[in-house]
Each structure stands twice: as C-alpha cells, then as structure tokens.
Amino acid sequence: MKYCKKCGNEVSDNIKFCPKCGELINSNNTPNNIVNKKRKIGLKIALISVILILIFSVSAGVAYIKQNASHKDDATKNMEILNVDIDKYPEVTVSIKINNYANKINVKNITIKENDAFQKDLKLSDGVNDNEYAISYKTSDESTSSEKNIKIACTLDNDEVTAEYSYTPPEKKQTVDKKSNSSNSVNTYDNNEIKVKNSIEDYESAYIRMINSKNIDYIKGSIDLSGGLISEFTSLIKNYSEQQIEEELVSHKIEDIKKISNSEYQVTVYEKYYISYGKNKTSSYTDFRDTYVVRSTASDFKVYSIKDVVQISSKTNP
Structure with a gap:
C-alpha cells in the first residue's frame, strides 16, 4: 500500500495519481507530515543529549573546584x-x-x-x-x-x-x-609580643607629636585611658609650653618585654632625645631608659602607665 506524499491519503499500489488530490504517486510514498514528525523527534533527541552533556560537565566542574578548594583549605600554613x-x-x-x-x-x-x-x-x-x-x-x-x-x-x-x-x-x-618548625606556634614565643611592640612604636610617634604641638589629642589613641597618663601629660604639656620645650626622638630600641599576665606586659625601652629649651633654644642630647606597662584594651594593646624613667646621660650642645 502507498500513500500520497501531498495529502497522506492511502492509495493502491497500481494507482499513479491520488484520487483525492490528484498528486502523482511514485516510489517516494512517505507523506511529508510523517517525514516532518520524524525530523522533529530526531531534533528533540539531539537537544536532550546536548543538555544532558552540559549538565554532566557543569556538575563535574563544580565537584573539581570544590575538591581543589578543600585541598587548599587543608594545606598546612x-x-x-x-x-x-x-x-x-x-x-x-x-x-x-x-x-x-x-x-x-x-x-x-x-x-x-x-x-x-x-x-x-x-x-x-x-x-x-x-x-x-x-x-x-x-x-x-x-x-x-x-x-x-x-x-x-x-x-x-x-x-x-x-x-x-x-x-x-x-x-x-x-x-x-x-630548627624544625612545622606549626604556627613556638613554645618560647609569646603570641602577643608583636602587638605589644607595635603599641610602643605607635606611642613613641604620638608622644613626640603631642609634645611639639602641645595638643593632648595626639596621644589619646595610643594610651589606655583608664590609667593616669592623660592627667600626667596634660600637666607636662602645660609645663613644656611655659618653658618652650620641644623634643625630637633621635632613636629608640625595645630592650625587653616581660609578661606580667595574659593582658599586661612590662616593656623596657632605650630612648635618645634631642631637646631644645626656651627662647635661646639651648639644646642637649639626652638618653633615657623608660619602663612602660602595656595593657590589653577592647581594641588593642596600649600603654597604661610609665613605671620608671632613668636618665642615662645628657650632653649639652655648645
């Protein structure tokens, strides 16, 4: 049995023309609508295959990235x-x-x-x-x-x-x-020493700005305000203003850090100042060895008090 390729009408094998639409009947007797349906089915299968391949590729890529990230996180620092x-x-x-x-x-x-x-x-x-x-x-x-x-x-x-x-x-x-060191800690090293050292460095810089500008605000961020340094420095600035004293920190060196408790340290610092006095600007180089108490605050370690000040030497400029 044959079919008209134009209208799909079923015709006898020996008929040359379709009795319904008059189309010539030949060996290519598959109707167009059937051919089209097969083509559409083939395209759908191909599209589904491509989508499945993409889903698999993305899933594999995500798994690879997660695996690499996990390996990186697990790596020893x-x-x-x-x-x-x-x-x-x-x-x-x-x-x-x-x-x-x-x-x-x-x-x-x-x-x-x-x-x-x-x-x-x-x-x-x-x-x-x-x-x-x-x-x-x-x-x-x-x-x-x-x-x-x-x-x-x-x-x-x-x-x-x-x-x-x-x-x-x-x-x-x-x-x-x-010496072997495969971890992030050494028993003989105190984890707070960097913070304590940095607090002294900040204090030294702020102290000079405070003295030379005669402004107490410069030092407030570098000291523990619960201590008595604000009162001491306020009196010091007044005295320096009256005597027209200015200071320059020539050099300083942290000589020792001793742990008093987990939140308090004693720091010994060598300091050398160039100091000028009065209208005539008499000057001298003076060395000190100061002992500070540094405490932990809500934000960081800060200088709490000055425990001791020892003048080592003083040389007046001619």
Missing part, C-alpha cells in the same frame, strides 16, 4: 627559614618562605628577636620565588662570642606564624643549625 646570610656581618639577611597564606608580608607586621633582643630597622624585599622574602637588618649585638638564636614572627591572614633559626657569628665556624 607555616613559615620556613630558608637561610641566614652573614657574609656581611653585622648585617644579617634572613631568607624565608610563607606557605599557603593568601596575603603578602608587610614589614610592619614582622618582628625579629636575637637572643631575646628585638632588632630594629628591618628591611623587606622579595625573594627568588613566589612567597619567598628576604629580611635584612643590622644586629644589635655585634659580639662573636656565642651562637645567636633568631625568632621571627609575622601576622598573616589574622594568624601569627613563627619560626626559629640559629647561627654562629663569622669569626667562628660559619655554620647554621636549622
């Missing part, structure tokens, strides 16, 4: 000391590598202690590879009589990461002994 270069001693250069931290290092968030003495004027530069850095400084103790232990701490991604290293000064055998 630490700091490695790669080398201590003492070829230019007393200049010391420490090469470090930071593993699995998102942020880069800022020199303001780094402290280095040599045999428990904080080192000043740290200089930071990039290392050979990514996440490697070089920290340079001049040692505060240029003696070569004994081995020196370095403790480095820096703040990264709101964590404090630390590491240790030992070296022998160049007059002796120039060997180094690397």
Whole structure:
C-alpha cells in the first residue's frame, strides 16, 4: 500500500495519481507530515543529549573546584627559614618562605628577636620565588662570642606564624643549625609580643607629636585611658609650653618585654632625645631608659602607665 506524499491519503499500489488530490504517486510514498514528525523527534533527541552533556560537565566542574578548594583549605600554613646570610656581618639577611597564606608580608607586621633582643630597622624585599622574602637588618649585638638564636614572627591572614633559626657569628665556624618548625606556634614565643611592640612604636610617634604641638589629642589613641597618663601629660604639656620645650626622638630600641599576665606586659625601652629649651633654644642630647606597662584594651594593646624613667646621660650642645 502507498500513500500520497501531498495529502497522506492511502492509495493502491497500481494507482499513479491520488484520487483525492490528484498528486502523482511514485516510489517516494512517505507523506511529508510523517517525514516532518520524524525530523522533529530526531531534533528533540539531539537537544536532550546536548543538555544532558552540559549538565554532566557543569556538575563535574563544580565537584573539581570544590575538591581543589578543600585541598587548599587543608594545606598546612607555616613559615620556613630558608637561610641566614652573614657574609656581611653585622648585617644579617634572613631568607624565608610563607606557605599557603593568601596575603603578602608587610614589614610592619614582622618582628625579629636575637637572643631575646628585638632588632630594629628591618628591611623587606622579595625573594627568588613566589612567597619567598628576604629580611635584612643590622644586629644589635655585634659580639662573636656565642651562637645567636633568631625568632621571627609575622601576622598573616589574622594568624601569627613563627619560626626559629640559629647561627654562629663569622669569626667562628660559619655554620647554621636549622630548627624544625612545622606549626604556627613556638613554645618560647609569646603570641602577643608583636602587638605589644607595635603599641610602643605607635606611642613613641604620638608622644613626640603631642609634645611639639602641645595638643593632648595626639596621644589619646595610643594610651589606655583608664590609667593616669592623660592627667600626667596634660600637666607636662602645660609645663613644656611655659618653658618652650620641644623634643625630637633621635632613636629608640625595645630592650625587653616581660609578661606580667595574659593582658599586661612590662616593656623596657632605650630612648635618645634631642631637646631644645626656651627662647635661646639651648639644646642637649639626652638618653633615657623608660619602663612602660602595656595593657590589653577592647581594641588593642596600649600603654597604661610609665613605671620608671632613668636618665642615662645628657650632653649639652655648645
């Protein structure tokens, strides 16, 4: 049996023309509407296949990203000391590598202690590879009589990461002994020491601005207002104004930090000032050793009180 390809009417095999519409009947007897239906079905199957492939690809991609992110989160975060270069001693250069931290290092968030003495004027530069850095400084103790232990701490991604290293000064055998450090904490290091150190640095800068501007507001952000320093500094500013005294902080060095409690520390600081007096501007260089009490506040560590002030020397300018 044949079908008219134009109207779909069923016709006998021996008929040449469709009795319904007059269309010529030939061997291609499949109606157009049937052909079209088959084509539509084929297109639908192809479209469904493409959609299924896309869904599978996206699901696999999301799973891969989540798996990689999970692996990254699980990666150990630490700091490695790669080398201590003492070829230019007393200049010391420490090469470090930071593993699995998102942020880069800022020199303001780094402290280095040599045999428990904080080192000043740290200089930071990039290392050979990514996440490697070089920290340079001049040692505060240029003696070569004994081995020196370095403790480095820096703040990264709101964590404090630390590491240790030992070296022998160049007059002796120039060997180094690397100490293992695979975690973010060292038992001999106090996690608050960076915050305490930074509180002293902020205080020193604010103190000079307060003295020279005769404005108490400069120091308020650097001291614990529950202590008695506001009253003391108010009297000091009045006295300095009357005597026309100005000060310049020439140098300072944190010599010791002692833990009194989890929220209180005693800090000993060497300070050298250039001080000018009166209308004639008589001046002198004066050295002090001050002892501060630093306490934890709601926002950060701040100077609570001045426990002791010892004048070491004073040299009047001619």
